[in-house]
Amino acid sequence: MIAADLPPTVARFPCSVEISIDAPGWQSEITAALGIYSQLSGTAFTEGGNGIHFVVKPSLGSRKGVESLGVWSPMTATISLTPAAALSHNARLRIALHEIGHAMWQDHSDEPDSVMSPLINPRFTVHTLSPNDAERIRAAGCKNYV
Secondary structure, three states, rough: OOHHOOOOOOOEOOEEEEEEEEEEEEHHHHHHHHHHHHHHHHOOOEOOOOOOEEOOOOOOOEOEEEEEEEEEEEEOEEEEOOOOOOOHHHHHHHHHHHHHHHHOOOOOOOOOOOOOOHHHHHHHHOOOOOOHHHHHHHHHHHOOOO
């Protein structure tokens, strides 16, 4: 699949995104997740205040009776994360990958091995992108928006 073959609903990633991280306990996982997206899409993530903001909030609420561990808010360009202490490194990495995916215009996936699956099964330890996730990002590539 090449970018021209993508359905019209698939947006391309911006080539440069500023980030700010105010998320104690999440720094290494956010950095690792951004590195994965950067490598696949060509997007450069740099420290700055005008892009995606990462914050920790004590409670993120729930959806369909399931407590949220991460939430992407497009109106404020904020990824809110649950406090890190209760989560393993792999869980934090998976949540960071998932929420950055939303910030980079990915929807939930029905594929059980996709990092964009909306639910985390405690026995399921996906903490990286599935081959299909990676191919979607690689195929979309990045685009300089004016």
